[in-house]
Amino acid sequence: MRKVAFVSAMILIALFAFGCTPRKQRQTEEPPLPHPSYRIEAELFAAEHVLSVTTTVEYACPATLSEIKLNIYPNAYKEGRAVVTQDKVQAAYPNGKISFGGAEVLSVECDRNITESLLTQDDLVLSVCLAEPVKRGETVRITVKQKVRLANIKHRLGYYDDYYFLSNFYPSVCPFSEGSFITYDYTPYGDPFRFETADFALSLKVPLGYTCACSAKQLRRERQGTFELYEYTAQASREVAAVTSPKIRCNKKETQNATLLYYASDSSDKDKMLALMEDAIGFFEENFGSYPYPTYSVVVAPFFEAGVEHSGLAVISKELSSYQKPKAVLHESAHQWWFGKVGNDEVLSPWLDEGLAEYAVAAYYSARGYEAIAREMIQNAEDCFSVRLAIKGAENTRFDLPLQSLSDGYYDRVYCGGLLLFASLSQTVGTERFHTALRSFADSYDGAVATPDDLIHSLSVSCGKDLSPLFHAHLSATVPFQ
Secondary structure, X not given: OHHHHHHHHHHHHHHHHXXXXXXXXXXXXXXXXXXXXXEEEEEXXXXXXXEEEEEEEEEEOXXXXXXEEEEOHHHHHOOOOOOOOHHHHHHHOHHHOOOOOEEEEEEEEEOOOEEEEEEEOOOOEEEEEEEEEXXXXXXXXXXXXXXXXXXXOOXXXXXXXXXXXXXXXXXXXXXXXXXXXXXXXXXXXXXXXXXXXXXXXXXXXXXXXXXXXXXXXXXXXXXXXXXXXXXXXXXXXXXXXXXXXXXXXXXXXEOXXXXXXEEEOOOOOHHHHHHHHHHHHHHHHHHHOOOOOOXXXXXXXXXXXXXXXXXXXXXXXXXXXXXXXXXXXXXXXXXXXXXXXXXXXXXXXXXXXXXXXXXXXXXXXXXOOOHHHHHHHHHHHHHHHHHHHHHHOHHHOOOOOOHHHOXXXXXXXXXXXXXXXXXXXXXXXXXXXXXXXXXXXXXHOOOOEEOHHHHHHHHXXXXXXXXXXXXXXXXXXXXXXX
């Protein structure tokens, strides 16, 4: 233990002596490739609960490839699979009655000759096999037509009570790392994704009278017969997602940071919510760097969890109390930095973005004079985590594990453990210094996917102190609790 700490310290001293550049830059030996570009044309047939989707993706190959793999997330909703844990069934499905959905791939076209296209991994991955390998830097254009059947569920992709949740509905190129495509199973808890940045153009047709809340910037809204056409654009975004319903209305506020949009069926609290969104973005910008998108939308809808984040969009459950709702808005707003601006592999290291988002909320409350709420958050996290540690032991409490290994105690470990880790870091190095270090980290990995090693390295350099022992103690659940 001492030897490892000594070596880490000597490495840190060497980094300072010779200067240190962010790992993202040091590892970039070849010129960067353009983002994948998606052109998505979707049409919602509400009466049938069906979404027609045509997606054209232009993908610059990161290596010589003989196949391209795309995620087909709607098939996670097929019969025989579970997108929520058993204890969430009643909350997610109307009256607890399980409903199923899925995607039918109607056609696959490519500007290269292909030998076949086939669904693999329980139909979650579409493999497009090329007749001849394509070299690094060359662009492949693939068009996929789908018919997506939506499940009756208050989830990322589904419908409930005239609300339609549209995320992960289009084919997306699987992330590519270390010479191969990364494919993950869809777990019924957590966020089983690793999103790279991409550019999006979305054309979405919905029935007349439906309002859309979208993660992207709206370019146009036009009536076309019995449909309403919405057109959106987004650059360097992790994804594109929308919620549409005839029951929501848009409330708008222009700020120096972004255009704020608040969607709800009951807009009686619109001024309060828009003010909170503006203040939150201002605080997070001051402490963690510039907001990454031109717009930020919050939509209140009948969702099965407290909320969920998308790039430039947060979905907040309409069932939350007036006390719970601001916390959820703050948490999902913080994800615009810790998920949106700085990405991470949410399957391998879910604590990274969730822990930072929880910490950002506590930091906001503390800075805004609500110290009691911040202390309550940390005390509740310590109670949950320490009780689990006492009962289960460190091996069943550690959270430096992939998502699949965290089914037991996911919230206690990822959210509570992550919050305690970052709160301890703030206390150790000082809040102002810690936030300066986080801002440097966010600037260095803006648009990238950061690993835990990247985070530890960046914060250690910024703070002038080897922080790896503190990280290890928390992640492995060996930190002592009084």
